[in-house]
Amino acid sequence: MFRSVACLALALSGWCVGEDVLPPGPLNGAVAGAVTFTTTLKPPQSVFLSVRWSFKDNNIITSTSTDIIDPKYANRISLDRATGTLELRNLVLEDTGEYTVTIIPDAGLPKQGKATLNVYALITEATIRSPAAVLIEGKSSTNLSCEALGSISTREWTKDDRPLLPSGRVTFSANNKTVFLQPVHSSTRGTYQCRVSNPVSTVTAARDLTVNYGPHNISIIGPSEAAPGQRVALQCTADSVPPANFSWMFNGNDTRVNNSVYTIERFEVQRIGNYTCTARNMVTMLENSTVLNLRASCSAPQWSYLLLLISAMIRSYIRIEVVVLLFFEFSTKAPAKQIDLFVTTMKTSSKALLTVLKMVFVSLISAQQVKVLPEVRGYLGQDVTLPCQFISGSKDTVVSHEWELQTPEGMEIQIAVSNIRLGVTVPDSFRKGRVEIKEQSLIIHKVEMKDAGSYTCTITTFPSGSFKGSTQLHVQDGSGGLSVGAIVRIVILCLATSSLAAGGGYYIYKKRINKNDTPRPESNVKESHRGAEWAEPNFPRTAVVCTTELEESVYENTYNVHDN
Template identity: 30%
Template sequence: MEITVIHLIILGVITGLTKGAGLLPEGPLNAAVGGTVMFTTTLTPAEKPFITAAWKFGDRNIITSNVGNITGPEYEGRITYFTSTASLELRNLTLNDSGEYRVTITPQGEAQKHGNISLSVHVPVSNVTVNASGTDLVEFSSSVHLSCSSSGSSLSFLWLNGSSEVAASDRVQLTDGGSTLTIVNVTRYDQGPFRCRVFNPFSNGTSDPVNLTISYGPENIYFTISPTQESFEEGSNTSLSCSAVSRPSALFNWFLNGDLQSDTGPELTLINIQMSHSGNYSCQAFNKKTMRYQTSQPSVVSVLERISGASVKSSTNMPIEGSSVNLTCDAAGAVFTRKWVKDGSNLTLTENMILHDNNRVLSFISLNKKDSGEYSCKISNPINTEEATYTVVVNYGPENVQITGPNEIHIEQTLTLTCSAESTPSASYTWTLNGAELQNSAIFTKNITELSDSGNYICEAMNNVTGRTSSSVVHQLSVTAVKTSPCSAGCIAGLVIACLVICGAGFGGGYYIYKKRINNKPQAHDTEREEHMYENTSEVYENI
């Protein structure tokens, strides 16, 4: 549009150059058919009439003013002449009035003046319409021709897409003076609205909008699973959705492991899903206008059976130290992982343990007593987790057999000997003396009555589960006839000294009384008493 206006300006400047450029304004003048134009000179109103003034259109006289005004026959009733400035008004214009107008003026006392100017008479712009070769198009495949027509003269054309001016490019062509717009391999952005604006120097007009329907896609296909999770429990529900950028809206088909399903539409709902519903799902979008389609990447729907009935079973109910045992962890349902725990802590494998069959079996190559404990197996899948527990009791022994009890005892005392051993389950015990079986118990008791009860008391331990018998343990016992003082040597010495002191005091007191009585009684009687006192003292010492 800017180029067209510049051309018109340049044309007007060239046309408007006159010898009397100062007498008339620069042209050209523009007017409409049936309208009016005013040719106004630059002169100030004269006090005295001009000697002569004449207007001509080409070789045709319009008006000559001398003594009187003479009007050309073609202009009778169409002009008004202003004598004070020699200006001219021309009415009821036709296309034939377009051309160059000249004026010659001879003021009184001045030299003659000349001027000329061009007039362009235009038919006003009207009835602007646009015709399209087609409006239902396919992106990248279709082309379209838009033709603009209008009533009027000296017409120029401008195309608009929305509010933006359409410019020529590799895909866009403007021909027939700009009245025809051709778009090759249309895109979705060429849908319009397109308008044609027509103008001439006097008027302009714009067509009604034309919209193109451009089909495109499908593209940018998007597939989602709701709820969003890796696996679904058997019997649950899930929904699969598919979308794509497409005009018109795409049609959708569904595939399971590459096989076309009977379900159609942008959403596929799976109710009470079973194991048979597991697989790779994909959706395909199809545009019936463009005849194009796009398929999504497959997404996995994994249907799992809930874990139930978890258990840990042993290959034997009576594990014995040194033997091999298998603990097997099993459950119904879809098992993904198994994790072993011992006594509440994650199981640390020792040299005699092996996990195999995807951690299903825990094998003990050679049991030892430290392997006893509570073993738990946690079985998991993305749906749920179950745990089963088994208590391992390693049967072992007997070992480390010991006898506790006295090594010396007196006749008429009770003998108690205790036999113990490390054993699971608890061991049974047998006592023998000099080859004769005495008793079957951990504690052996006997009232000692004879010196012959002395000897080697033997204890033998046996584990009824392991079937093992310990080595015999010997306990030597000595039986004595004299009952020894329970008092210690120091205690005995103290008692002897105390008795001697008491006896000495008694003897001294008795002797004092005896001497006193001798002095008061006959001698024969006193001698008898003294002998009796010594007899008593001798008995005391014997008892001591």
């Protein structure tokens, strides 16, 4: 007995203490909640002589043969006498601190343990507040303040479910309570969240932030080429908050169309030109524009229809006028009712075949095309010319011509556009001031290495459409090569030689045909055909063939083909 009393006295004074009987802490509890201080001891064979719990040097409970409890903890604690575990209920903030347990077993040294308890108030009513203002990109600044009730340990900010980090426009207060956004940007808009937490509770507040900006990234969605008679719809889009108002101009003239879609019910030559869409933001008071150059589309390739014509001519039972009409209709993509064509029904003979072949030859010798050089070499710091010449048909009108560059990286860049109404336009780029269009050729002054690439010359005509030719520009360091004047002279010489060769071939061809023809005196011409002229077919317009009495065995039943 004397030994137990003495050891208890030593234990209470801090002497004669053995192993730590509490796990490492701390323990966390919520106001009005409960925590349990669980010891690491197993129930002994004989009960402990004494179990004592204290808080800040004040005894909570001392349990021996009887329990002595501090009145402040009455009805708030429960003690497991077998293990020394203590439950503390109805927590208050003042319960935060260090707790000590001292256990004196029936045999052996006293055991002691210490644990820290942290009591937190639950977090409630979390909200994000910001000044009431209309925010405009680049002009306004704002801040967001995260407020809540309870014991706040941390505040974490996110935007659109991603962590919000400090940057040139984003800064935080010392305790992360407030985030400053200055100035706001279009990327500033979104949903901001503040996560307020402590070890026993977490609450998240959210707020949507609107930033008025734009219009940015304005573009026109629609075709850049259209066939005569085609319906065309152009849609204008822009990034803008609030949504932008749209208006349209055609070749610099107001169209009175004030919505995002511009519709051309039937495309005609008068509709060729530049369509300008302007987007306006009525809050930011800013506007932005873009231009689409609408051209006539290229006609279908004639070679496929030429093969159809030749194969049909091989069959003697095919009526030649049907084949000729098909050739005209397919090569021009025009409906039959638009072709004023006089065709003579011909019997199968060598004269009929020769006549149709001569018509095809005349059509092909006058076909439209764009003449360019496949490759041009330029030298750093010098001027270079990319020649382009359009070999025009007799009935075509050149509406515009344009130069585009496809860089080695695959980017397509508009270099210059020349329009019969608007003149020459050079978009803003590092080439502006260094390029010019002379006639249809492109001149680049003081060539740089980044000027290298594939240049496309596009000639837009009406009604035939667009024709293209590409030139590969190679840029080298050093001097050399031909001068601009020399290149132009070579191109002109080549084109002149080609034209003379074509004209000479056609002249010889006509002479051979005329040699086999017998002169026809005027007295043998029918009275109904007197005064008529022999006319070569001129595609795709009117073709006239006259007959005489001497050819009645070959030609008969002249009639006028119309599609009513």
